[in-house]
Amino acid sequence: MIRNQWYVIASSDEIKEKPIGMKRFNEKLVLWRDKAGKVVCLFDKCCHRGVALSKGSIVHDHLQCPFHGLAFDAEGKCVLVPANGKEASVPKHYFVNKYTTHEAHGFIWIFWGDTDKIQSEPSFFNNLYGMHYATKKDPWKAHYSRVIENQLDCAHVPFIHKKTIGRGNKTMVDGPKVVWKKDDQFYMYVYNKLDDGSQPKKPNELKEKPEGSQRLEFIFPNLWQNYITSKMRIVGAFVPIDDEHTILYLRFYQNFINIPLIRPLVHWLFMKFNIKVAHEDRRVVETQRPIISRLNIGEKLFQADLPIIEYRKLREQLLKEADKSAEVS
Ligand code: FES
Numbered sequence: 580m581i582r583n584q585w586y587v588i589a590s591s592d593e594i595k596e597k598p599i600g601m602k603r604f605n606e607k608l609v610l611w612r613d614k615a616g617k618v619v620c621l622f623d624k625c626c627h628r629g630v631a632l633s634k635g636s637i638v639h640d641h642l643q644c645p646f647h648g649l650a651f652d653a654e655g656k657c658v659l660v661p662a663n664g665k666e667a668s669v670p671k672h673y674f675v676n677k678y679t680t681h682e683a684h685g686f687i688w689i690f691w692g693d694t695d696k697i698q699s700e701p702s703f704f705n706n707l708y709g710m711h712y713a714t715k716k717d718p719w720k721a722h723y724s725r726v727i728e729n730q731l732d733c734a735h736v737p738f739i740h741k742k743t744i745g746r747g748n749k750t751m752v753d754g755p756k757v758v759w760k761k762d763d764q765f766y767m768y769v770y771n772k773l774d775d776g777s778q779p780k781k782p783n784e785l786k787e788k789p790e791g792s793q794r795l796e797f798i799f800p801n802l803w804q805n806y807i808t809s810k811m812r813i814v815g816a817f818v819p820i821d822d823e824h825t826i827l828y829l830r831f832y833q834n835f836i837n838i839p840l841i842r843p844l845v846h847w848l849f850m851k852f853n854i855k856v857a858h859e860d861r862r863v864v865e866t867q868r869p870i871i872s873r874l875n876i877g878e879k880l881f882q883a884d885l886p887i888i889e890y891r892k893l894r895e896q897l898l899k900e901a902d903k904s905a906e907v908s
Pocket residue numbers: 625626627628629630644645646647648649
């Protein structure tokens with residue numbers, strides 16, 4: 580996992596006023612909404628004797644440990660040790676670590692790293708405004724880097740998805756074309772075709788498709804969009820649980836059905852299909868070794884893997900930068 584990045588970690592509707600525990604980045608976290616509705620995220624371990632704070636409750640807008648009643652504010656500072664009496668001051672070293680949170684577009688982000696490295700708000704797709712969506716959580720037994728790379732992989736489609744989205748035996752891959760749009764965001768255009776005996780076209784022989792055409796978009800570190808048409812998209816957030824587990828938050832967006840009564844049924848049907856397709860991938864991605872992808876792991880990549888190579892290059896760079904800043908601080 581790359582430090583000093585904003586990561587989507589949950590869907591907004593999962594976080595309520597009641598504290599909830601979840602594992603992310605190999606750490607146990609507790610999240611809840613304070614009185615103002617803002618999402619708070621602390622380490623899920625009481626500094627007194629290690630109990631999971633997610634088993635506690637909110638009392639006067641503080642999270643109270645169920646064991647001996649220590650109360651923590653939204654910064655993780657302990658504000659009450661009941662055994663010492665409510666008049667006693669609480670020593671400064673009574674605290675639990677916290678993460679900075681951000682909520683937008685129905686997702687919760689945390690800044691995973693050092694707060695002094697926060698420069699801006701998290702990036703998101705700017706072309707989903709006004710669309711309706713449905714979300715499904717899908718657990719994978721794989722590192723999030725492998726799950727992401729699968730969504731950037733054009734050559735697998737006619738094999739893994741031969742009965743669904745990969746029908747037609749388009750095994751030959753022209754390009755693909757990768758275009759960086761921002762420091763942390765690229766588009767990729769897929770040009771799969773029947774093997775007609777020709778040589779695959781090189782990426783630089785291909786042009787960007789016109790605006791509105793099908794493309795894939797990726798935003799570091801963990802957001803992906805399949806821009807199918809202006810009216811229909813699939814978005815994935817790849818949420819790291821630990822080195823061997825990821826939750827794929829899969830969303831279907833559309834704006835062609837506006838009738839509220841029919842919408843849930845349409846969303847359900849599309850999500851059923853999208854999850855079926857994702858499970859075609861999951862079956863093989865879970866077998867990939869090494870578990871964690873890096874730039875140089877001895878894989879024999881070919882031209883069609885260009886988007887994966889682009890992903891790995893920036894990932895490697897960000898990992899190095901994060902290491903460097905850890906050495907300095
Ligand atoms: S373990 Fe939390 S108050 Fe004692």
